[in-house]
Amino acid sequence: MSEDRRLDVLRAIVEDYVATKEPVGSRALVERHSLGVSPATIRNDMAALEEGGYIAQPHTSAGRVPTDKGYRLFVDQLSTVKPLSSPERRAIGTFLETAQDLDDVVDRAVRLIAQLTQQVAVVQYPSLRRSALRHVELVPVGLRHLLVVLITDTGRVEQRTLELGTDLDESVVARLRTRLNVSAAGRRLSELPVALGELTDGFAPADQVLVNAVVAVVEETLAQESEERVVLAGTANLARVGSTDVRSIGPVLEALEEQVVLLRLFSEMAEDHAAVAVRIGRETQHDGLVETSFVTTGYGDEGGGSVARIGSIGPLRMDYPGTMSAVRAVARYLTRILAQ
Amino acid sequence: MSEDRRLDVLRAIVEDYVATKEPVGSRALVERHSLGVSPATIRNDMAALEEGGYIAQPHTSAGRVPTDKGYRLFVDQLSTVKPLSSPERRAIGTFLETAQDLDDVVDRAVRLIAQLTQQVAVVQYPSLRRSALRHVELVPVGLRHLLVVLITDTGRVEQRTLELGTDLDESVVARLRTRLNVSAAGRRLSELPVALGELTDGFAPADQVLVNAVVAVVEETLAQESEERVVLAGTANLARVGSTDVRSIGPVLEALEEQVVLLRLFSEMAEDHAAVAVRIGRETQHDGLVETSFVTTGYGDEGGGSVARIGSIGPLRMDYPGTMSAVRAVARYLTRILAQ
DNA sequence: GATTGGCACTCGCGTGCGGGGAGTGCTACC
DNA sequence: GGTAGCACTCCCCGCACGCGAGTGCCAATC
Numbered sequence: 252m253s254e255d256r257r258l259d260v261l262r263a264i265v266e267d268y269v270a271t272k273e274p275v276g277s278r279a280l281v282e283r284h285s286l287g288v289s290p291a292t293i294r295n296d297m298a299a300l301e302e303g304g305y306i307a308q309p310h311t312s313a314g315r316v317p318t319d320k321g322y323r324l325f326v327d328q329l330s331t332v333k334p335l336s337s338p339e340r341r342a343i344g345t346f347l348e349t350a351q352d353l354d355d356v357v358d359r360a361v362r363l364i365a366q367l368t369q370q371v372a373v374v375q376y377p378s379l380r381r382s383a384l385r386h387v388e389l390v391p392v393g394l395r396h397l398l399v400v401l402i403t404d405t406g407r408v409e410q411r412t413l414e415l416g417t418d419l420d421e422s423v424v425a426r427l428r429t430r431l432n433v434s435a436a437g438r439r440l441s442e443l444p445v446a447l448g449e450l451t452d453g454f455a456p457a458d459q460v461l462v463n464a465v466v467a468v469v470e471e472t473l474a475q476e477s478e479e480r481v482v483l484a485g486t487a488n489l490a491r492v493g494s495t496d497v498r499s500i501g502p503v504l505e506a507l508e509e510q511v512v513l514l515r516l517f518s519e520m521a522e523d524h525a526a527v528a529v530r531i532g533r534e535t536q537h538d539g540l541v542e543t544s545f546v547t548t549g550y551g552d553e554g555g556g557s558v559a560r561i562g563s564i565g566p567l568r569m570d571y572p573g574t575m576s577a578v579r580a581v582a583r584y585l586t587r588i589l590a591q
Numbered sequence: 592m593s594e595d596r597r598l599d600v601l602r603a604i605v606e607d608y609v610a611t612k613e614p615v616g617s618r619a620l621v622e623r624h625s626l627g628v629s630p631a632t633i634r635n636d637m638a639a640l641e642e643g644g645y646i647a648q649p650h651t652s653a654g655r656v657p658t659d660k661g662y663r664l665f666v667d668q669l670s671t672v673k674p675l676s677s678p679e680r681r682a683i684g685t686f687l688e689t690a691q692d693l694d695d696v697v698d699r700a701v702r703l704i705a706q707l708t709q710q711v712a713v714v715q716y717p718s719l720r721r722s723a724l725r726h727v728e729l730v731p732v733g734l735r736h737l738l739v740v741l742i743t744d745t746g747r748v749e750q751r752t753l754e755l756g757t758d759l760d761e762s763v764v765a766r767l768r769t770r771l772n773v774s775a776a777g778r779r780l781s782e783l784p785v786a787l788g789e790l791t792d793g794f795a796p797a798d799q800v801l802v803n804a805v806v807a808v809v810e811e812t813l814a815q816e817s818e819e820r821v822v823l824a825g826t827a828n829l830a831r832v833g834s835t836d837v838r839s840i841g842p843v844l845e846a847l848e849e850q851v852v853l854l855r856l857f858s859e860m861a862e863d864h865a866a867v868a869v870r871i872g873r874e875t876q877h878d879g880l881v882e883t884s885f886v887t888t889g890y891g892d893e894g895g896g897s898v899a900r901i902g903s904i905g906p907l908r909m910d911y912p913g914t915m916s917a918v919r920a921v922a923r924y925l926t927r928i929l930a931q
Numbered sequence: 932g933a934t935t936g937g938c939a940c941t942c943g944c945g946t947g948c949g950g951g952g953a954g955t956g957c958t959a960c961c
Numbered sequence: 962g963g964t965a966g967c968a969c970t971c972c973c974c975g976c977a978c979g980c981g982a983g984t985g986c987c988a989a990t991c
Contacts, residue, residue, distance in 0.1 A: 253962090276954050291964055294955070312954050312971045352751060388730050390742065400740060400748070402730060408740070408750045411692055486826060487848055490841030500840075501830030508827055593933090616983050629935055634984070652942045652983050 259286065260296045261305055262329040265317050269568050274314030319532035319567070322544070326529050326571050333572040335580050339367070347584050353377075353407060357482060360561060360585050365485025367577040370565030371507065375517050376480045377407055377551055377559045377589075383439050387431045389465065394418050397461075399468050411468050415461065423458045427465060443469070481513045488565075499542050506539030507564070516545055517560045524549035524558060527575045532567055542567055546574045550582035551589045561585065599626065600636045601645055602669040605657050609908050614654030659872035659907070662884070666869050666911050673912040675920050679707070687924050693717075693747060697822060700901060700925050705825025707917040710905030711847065715857050716820045717747055717891055717899045717929075723779050727771045729805065734758045737801075739808050751808050755801065763798045767805060783809070821853045828905075839882050846879030847904070856885055857900045864889035864898060867915045872907055882907055886914045890922035891929045901925065 263284045267275040277290040277297060286293065297315055300306045305321035308314065317325065335343075343363060350356040357374055364372035383403065390398040397413040434450060435443060447466045454462050486507065489500045506512050516535060520528040527548040533541050546569075547562030561582050563574050603624045607615040617630040617637060626633065637655055640646045645661035648654065657665065675683075683703060690696040697714055704712035723743065730738040735758060741749040774790060775783060794802050826847065829840045846852050856875060860868040867888040873881050886909075887902030901922050903914050 274954090278954080289964055290954095291966090292962085295963085298956080308955085310971065312969085314954065385732060386730055386738075388728055388740070390726055390728050390740075392725060392742065398726075398742060398748075400728070400730075402732065402738060408738075408748070410748045484848065487841055487844035490844055501827055504827035504830055508824070614983090618983080628933095630983095631935055631937090632933080635934085638985080648984085650942065652940085654983065 256286065256288070257296045257299060258324075258329060259284075260293060261300055261317070261321060262325060264297075264300075264306060264315055265321065265325045265329070268316055269570055272568065274309055274316050276314035279314070317568075319534065322531045322567060322571070323534075326531070326575075330572045330575075333576050335367075335576055340580065343367075343580060343584050347581075347588050350588070353589075356585065356588055358484075360581055361482050361484040364561065364563050364578060364581050365488065367581070368563040368565060368569075368574045369485075369491070370488050370563045370569065370574065371486055372484045372561070372563050373507075373513055373517075373547075374482050374561040375514070375559040376482070377403070384435045384443065387428070387435050387469065389424050389428045389431075391419050391421065391424060397424070397465070399465060399472075401469065401472060409472055411472055413464055413468050415464065417460070419461075420458070423454070423461060427454070427462055431465070431469075479510075479514050481510050481517075483507060502539035503543060503564075506537055512537055512539075517547060517562075520545075520547050520562075521549065521558075521560060527579050529571065529575070540564070544569055544571075546571070546578050548578050548582045550585045596626065596628070597636045597639060598664075598669060599624075600633060601640055601657070601661060602665060604637075604640075604646060604655055605661065605665045605669070608656055609910055612908065614649055614656050616654035619654070657908075659874065662871045662907060662911070663874075666871070666915075670912045670915075673916050675707075675916055680920065683920060683924050687921075687928050690928070693929075696925070696928055698824075700921055701822050701824040704901065704903050704917060704921050705828060707921070708903040708905060708909075708914045709825075709828050709831070710903045710909065710914065711826050711828055712824045712901070712903050713847075713853055713857075713887075714822050714901040715854065715899040716822070717743070724775045724783065727768070727775050727809065729764050729768045729771075731759050731761065731764060737764070737805070739805060739812075741809065741812060749812055751812055753804055753808050755804065757800070759801075760798070763794070763801060767794075767802055771805070771809075819850075819854055821850050821857075823847060842879035843883060843904075846877055852877055852879075857887060857902075860885075860887050860902075861889065861898075861900060867919050869911065869915070880904070884909055884911075886911070886918050888918050888922045890925040 260280065263280055263286070264275050267279065267283060277293040280286065280293050281288065281290050297306065300321070301308070301315065303320075304318060305324060306315040307318050309316060346363060347356060347359055350359050357376065361372045361374040364370075364374075384401060386402040388400040388402070390400065392398050392412065395415045395418060397415060397419065399411045399413055401409040403409075430450060430453070431447075434447060447470060450466055451459050451462050486504065489503060516530065516537075520530065522528070525548070527546060529547075530545040532544065535541070535543070535545055543564050544567055545562055545564050547560045549558055549560050551559055561578065563578055565574065600620065603620055603626070604615050607619065607623060617633040620626065620633050621628065621630050637646065640661070641648070641655065643660075644658060645664060646655040647658050649656060686703060687696060687699055690699050697716065701712045701714040704710075704714075724741060726742040728740040728742070730740065732738050732752065735755045737753040737755060737759065739751045739753055743749075770790060770793070790806055791799050791802050826844065829843060856870065856877075860870065862868070865888070867886060869887075870885040872884065875881070875883070875885055883904050884907055885902060885904050887900045889898055889900050891899055901918065903918050905914065
């Protein structure tokens with residue numbers, strides 16, 4: 252029994268099942284693929300594949316369906332990259348280039364992936380932690396409120412309003428602003444707390460309350476991982492006819508609303524930034540997502556600075572090569588755009 | 592035939608149908624409500640109500656179900672307000688008060704409504720158009736980029752990056768910053784363009800390029816209605832068992848992803864800011880939402896300034912009184928919090 | 932005139948049954 | 962190892978049937 256052919260059979264099963272959404276039998280397989288052998292032979296191969304846990308039958312006397320393990324093998328070894336058509340590439344480029352600001356770019360990118368993959372697209376906002384601080388701005392608002400604005404080199408802006416116990420002294424604010432920027436300019440956010448610690452020196456004791464409050468806010472903002480926002484698009488694709496079992500979309504929607512879940516997945520998949528990572532079924536480690544797969548890749552690494560991820564969530568029986576190339580293509584354009 | 596009792600019957604039908612999710616028959620009606628008459632009498636009333644278009648039967652020999660018109664009458668005349676329990680009120684208050692910033696407040700409010708109503712919650716961000724400008728900040732970013740930050744009195748921050756043809760002159764930026772704030776402070780955004788027009792005077796011709804560019808960006812940002820964002824929560828509630836027909840959630844999700852649709856609805860329902868407005872079924876004027884109702888109210892009107900809406904979308908057979916009071920309660924707290 | 936009890940009628944829905952078909956596993960053969 | 966044949970399993974579909982809920986109508990009653 253040829254080992255190669257067995258893998259061919261697995262590939263054929265995955266492809267047919269993805270295309271038809273129905274369990275695939277031995278006869279259909281030899282008809283649609285030129286395997287050069289008879290159905291009976293295929294049946295033997297299928298028995299072996301089932302033995303190995305790569306395929307399963309929903310019920311006796313039904314065709315075979317790939318298991319998580321089968322999809323995994325397919326993704327790792329059997330699938331070939333499916334390049335996008337050049338009109339598609341062009342559309343991606345122009346669509347992203349005409350965006351207005353960071354929010355707009357991210358929004359368009361995620362819609363684009365939803366559109367291309369016909370699945371749910373997810374994008375993680377550029378992470379504060381890994382990006383560098385470009386500027387800190389302090390803006391007095393009224394007498395007793397101070398707006399703290401942090402600007403990162405990815406163009407992201409974070410703001411916090413600070414309520415003070417005493418009235419503001421504009422000159423102190425100005426001095427603090429200057430010193431903050433001297434300490435902060437170009438630093439990674441993770442390196443900042445150290446630099447900020449020394450800052451209180453050189454201010455009058457009366458003003459140190461203000462200084463400490465501002466420093467605290469800056470640190471707190473940076474520490475706040477919850478600021479790692481994710482944005483979704485294409486949730487309606489979950490309900491498309493022929494998608495996953497319609498009943499199962501409830502848990503999926505719940506999972507998608509839990510930003511924590513998505514952020515955990517993103518971070519777990521971040522090992523190799525540039526590569527396209529895939530989590531299949533139970534590999535997601537989340538009950539609501541056992542019947543889905545998640546395809547992600549990193550974007551925005553140019554200049555070594557900020558890093559985040561973008562991806563697509565779809566049914567187990569998704570078009571893996573297509574999804575992977577769509578995600579990768581959008582991520583590349585996104586990276587290019589963000590580099591300005 | 593008593594007109595009053597007929598309305599009682601309609602109310603009972605709506606209440607029972609909402610509670611049981613099943614068409615309600617004449618016998619069940621007399622058993623569950625002390626109407627003091629026999630099923631046969633009820634049947635006569637039901638025939639009249641059907642004649643009037645307030646109820647319908649899914650099929651012959653089934654019970655009755657309210658029509659859009661029936662729900663409308665119920666909402667307008669038959670329902671009584673259902674006040675929230677005091678623990679609920681307290682929970683709302685503390686949950687909203689512990690929020691960090693505007694984004695957080697809005698996010699919590701929308702989750703709260705999703706939780707309370709077990710439906711999809713929608714919130715519209717405070718509108719730029721109607722709020723007043725508090726401060727404009729110009730932040731040089733590198734030599735040739737300028738970040739323009741607009742701060743409104745609702746605590747909202749808008750930013751735009753500006754790419755310049757020439758290098759920045761810090762002193763010109765400082766002067767422009769000052770003058771902008773003099774012109775802008777406390778003005779409504781709609782009144783601004785006039786004030787900005789006169790601003791170019793008093794700058795050297797060489798600097799007018801910069802000034803004009805900044806003014807253009809400010810105006811453009813204000814003009815951009817697309818900045819009216821909406822945020823959702825609780826979409827998973829759409830898929831809860833016993834919710835609407837599970838197949839029909841696809842169109843609903845599509846509609847919800849179209850911010851335009853929601854913004855149109857919000858604006859159409861904004862006539863009476865403080866009141867709770869309801870759109871039932873076809874009244875939404877949107878195909879994807881014919882099987883849903885939308886309950887909204889305004890929030891944030893204190894001081895006469897900014898105004899936006901918050902609401903809940905659920906099946907036609909929703910608990911109208913409960914939804915209405917939940918939406919109103921959250922809106923009130925929200926208004927209070929935003930007033931600081 | 933409104934209300935009521937009685938009654939025939941209509942359907943939806945669940946159940947059981949049987950046939951057709953797809954697909955498998957096994958075995959004997961090349 | 963590959964192939965052909967064959968019995969077997971089980972899903973799915975259509976169908977008939979009966980039950981039950983609910984209605985509409987009518988004649989009787991208050």
